[in-house]
Structures are given as structure tokens and as C-alpha cells.
Amino acid sequence: MKIAISGKGGVGKTTFTGVLARILSDRGYTVITVDADPDANLGSAIGFTAEETATVRPIAEMADLIEERTGARPGSMGGIFKLNPVVNDIPENYSLKKERIRLLTLGRAKKGGSGCYCPEGVFLKQLLGHLLLQSKEVVLLDMEAGIEHLSRGSTRGVDAFIVIVEPGKRSLQTAADVKRMASDLGVKTIFVVGNKASSEAERQFLQEHFEEDELLGILSYDRAVIDADLKGVSPYDTKAGVIRETEEILDRLWKRVGKDEETHHAG
Ligand SMILES: Nc1ncnc2c1ncn2[C@@H]1O[C@H](COP(=O)(O)OP(=O)(O)OP(=O)(O)O)[C@@H](O)[C@H]1O
Ligand SMILES: [Mg+2]
Numbered sequence: 001m002k003i004a005i006s007g008k009g010g011v012g013k014t015t016f017t018g019v020l021a022r023i024l025s026d027r028g029y030t031v032i033t034v035d036a037d038p039d040a041n042l043g044s045a046i047g048f049t050a051e052e053t054a055t056v057r058p059i060a061e062m063a064d065l066i067e068e069r070t071g072a073r074p075g076s077m078g079g080i081f082k083l084n085p086v087v088n089d090i091p092e093n094y095s096l097k098k099e100r101i102r103l104l105t106l107g108r109a110k111k112g113g114s115g116c117y118c119p120e121g122v123f124l125k126q127l128l129g130h131l132l133l134q135s136k137e138v139v140l141l142d143m144e145a146g147i148e149h150l151s152r153g154s155t156r157g158v159d160a161f162i163v164i165v166e167p168g169k170r171s172l173q174t175a176a177d178v179k180r181m182a183s184d185l186g187v188k189t190i191f192v193v194g195n196k197a198s199s200e201a202e203r204q205f206l207q208e209h210f211e212e213d214e215l216l217g218i219l220s221y222d223r224a225v226i227d228a229d230l231k232g233v234s235p236y237d238t239k240a241g242v243i244r245e246t247e248e249i250l251d252r253l254w255k256r257v258g259k260d261e262e263t264h265h266a267g
Contacts, residue, residue, distance in 0.1 A: 002131075002139040002157055005183075007164035008174035009145035012195040013227060014137020015235060016164055018045025019143040019246045022236040025100040030137045033101060034128070036154065037144040038108040046103060047234035048096055057097050059127065060120045065094070072119040075210045081119050087127045129156035146174065150181045160189035160257065162216070167194065169200035172209055179267065189257065193249055194218035205261075211255070217249040 005013045014037070021031045035042040060074070067073045078247030095102035106124055106231075109142035131139060131153075141158065143149075155161075161182040165171045179190050192214050194206040198221035206218055224240035238241060 001133070001159050001257070002128075002141070003160050003162060004141040004155060004158045004182075004187075005144055005162050006143040006147075006150075006178045007145070008171050011145075011164045011171055011217070012225075013164050014045045014142050014174055015229075015242075016193065016219070017042060017197065017237065017245065018047070018163075018234055019141050019236050019240075019243060020250060021046050021140055022099075022100050022234065023243070023247055024138055024140075025098075025248055028100070028136060030100045030134070030237065031094050032095070032131065032137065032139045033103050034139060034141045035103065036103045036141050038106075039144075040105045040107075041107075042192065043096065044229075044232050045234055046098065046101060047237055048098060050232055051145050052096055052198070056105045058096075058105045058125060059090070059094065060107035063093070066123050070119040070123055074118065074120040074238075076119065081102065081122065083122060083126075084130070085123055085126055087123075087130055088132055090127055091131065094150045108214050125154070125156060127140070128154065128158075131157070147181045150178070155182070155185045155187060158187055159247045160253075161187050162191045162193055162253075164193050164195050165210075166196050167205045190214065191216045191253065191256070195242065196221040196236065216252045216256075217245060219245045226264065 005017045007013050017033065021033050024031045033042060033046060043056065044050065063074050069085035070081040091102045093102060095104045106257045133139065161178065163175045163178045165175045175192060182190050192210045193216050197206065197218050203218050207215065219242045222240050222242045224238050225235045225242055228235040228238045228240065
């Protein structure tokens with residue numbers, strides 16, 4: 001399953017992605033996490049140290065790799081290059097690893113992002129769209145804030161969107177925009193997760209604005225998350241209450257996509 005996590009700036013996309021990755025890894029899943037935000041910071045939310053994260057090179061900047069696979073060098077426009085380069089070994093060979101988690105950082109294709117018809121643009125699209133997943137493998141995409149960058153290229157092969165929302169009208173507007181875009185792009189499964197709720201009134205606000213079957217759950221405002229962020233560690237390695245709440249959200253997600261059954265049958 002490939003899941004894209006999206007929403008307004010600062011709502012908690014990266015934190016949620018990091019904690020979810022750790023939970024999935026502990027449950028025996030191989031988790032390919034993709035930092036699709038050019039301003040990458042998913043590493044610390046997963047629990048990689050700053051030194052480890054500093055060693056990760058964005059895929060879009062790996063000129064030799066892109067040339068080897070597409071037959072053309074990034075920056076060389078107008079040439080002929082392969083439109084379906086092989087990508088399946090990329091997560092294993094070009095990512096940072098921790099337990100069952102792989103971290104890939106995409107970076108940005110030079111010519112205006114995902115609409116780019118250039119070797120690195122094609123390579124990034126191919127990477128997201130054509131990773132073949134085994135059972136018990138999950139891809140989590142931590143997206144850039146907003147909707148401007150969403151396109152068929154950047155969301156190809158995505159099975160579900162999770163839109164993170166904060167209690168408040170501005171966040172709802174972005175959520176509505178993301179939902180519309182995702183549905184225009186052919187993504188049928190769209191869920192919402194509330195975050196930073198600090199009162200019953202705020203929970204109610206979210207429950208009133210989303211259908212029961214789209215709202216996967218609501219995470220509390222949690223001081224431990226901020227402290228973890230300040231220390232540069234993952235909330236998963238603290239006593240943050242959002243861990244248990246995120247586990248419940250995952251259980252609900254699996255139920256709604258029929259995954260628990262699938263896993264059961266797969267034995
Ligand atoms: N449940 C929570 N309780 C308290 N603070 C939180 C919670 N979730 C996230 N935060 C804090 O909110 C800030 C933004 O979180 P995060 O970086 O995960 O958001 P984001 O949506 O990825 O942001 P960006 O749009 O910049 O990528 C961080 O300081 C984080 O610690
Ligand atoms: Mg982020």
C-alpha cells in the first residue's frame with residue numbers, strides 16, 4: 001500500500017509519518033518512507049540522528065544514478081531518454097535504514113518540479129509509480145505542504161491520501177483543496193486525521209466537519225511531541241501519548257481498506 005500524507009503547512013504531516021513508520025516497522029512491515037518535501041526533515045521524526053540524516057542525498061541530485069538508469073544526464077533537456085528506468089532496487093540501495101524502515105529523500109527536479117519532462121523528473125515519477133511492493137511492505141510519502149505541487153506525476157500509484165488537519169477553518173480549506181485535487185488525480189481513498197486537539201470543543205469541531213467514515217481519528221495536542229522536536233528525537237522514543245493514538249488510527253485505517261483481512265489470509 002502506498003500512502004501519501006498531505007495537508008497545510010505545520011499541521012503535523014512529518015511527525016505523523018515518522019511515528020506511523022515506527023509503529024508499522026514494529027508490527028513487522030517493511031516501510032519505505034519517502035521525504036517528498038524539498039525542505040526535508042522526516043529523518044528526525046523517524047529517529048535518525050542529525051549525522052545520519054546528513055548523509056542522505058536527495059535522489060534528484062544523484063546525477064550518475066539518473067544517467068545510468070535513464071541514459072541522460074540531469075539538466076540535459078530535449079535529448080532522448082528511457083521513460084521506464086528500473087527503480088526497484090532504489091529503496092534498498094540508496095536509502096538510510098533503521099530496523100525495517102528505509103528513508104529516501106527526493107529533492108526537487110530542477111525544471112519546476114513534478115511536471116518536468118527531464119531525466120530527473122521522469123526518474124522521480126517512475127520511482128513513486130513503479131515500485132512493486134511485496135505483501136507487508138508499505139510506502140509512506142511525506143508531502144510538501146499545500147496543493148501546488150500535487151500532480152499526476154507526484155501521486156502516481158498512490159492508493160490512499162491521509163490529509164492531516166488542525167482544528168480551525170484555514171486547515172479545513174487546505175484539506176478541502178487536497179481532497180479535491182487527490183480525487184481529480186484519481187486517488188479514490190482519502191482519509192482525514194485530526195491533530196493538535198487540545199479540548200473537547202476542538203474535537204467536536206473536527207467531528208462536525210468530516211464524515212465519520214473519512215475521519216480516521218484525532219491526535220491530541222501533546223507537549224511531549226514538541227519536546228521531542230526540540231531535542232531532535234522521534235516522539236516514538238518518548239512517552240508521547242500520540243503513539244497510542246496513532247496506533248488506533250492505523251488499526252482503523254487497516255479496517256477501512258480491508259487490510260487486516262488481507263494480512264490474515266496471507267497468513
Ligand atoms: N500532536 C502534536 N502536539 C503538539 N505539537 C505537535 C503535534 N504534532 C506536531 N506538532 C508540532 O508541530 C510542529 C509542526 O509539525 P510537523 O513538522 O510534523 O508538521 P508538517 O505538517 O510536517 O510541517 P511542514 O508543512 O513544515 O512540513 C512541530 O513543532 C511539531 O513538534
Ligand atoms: Mg513536514
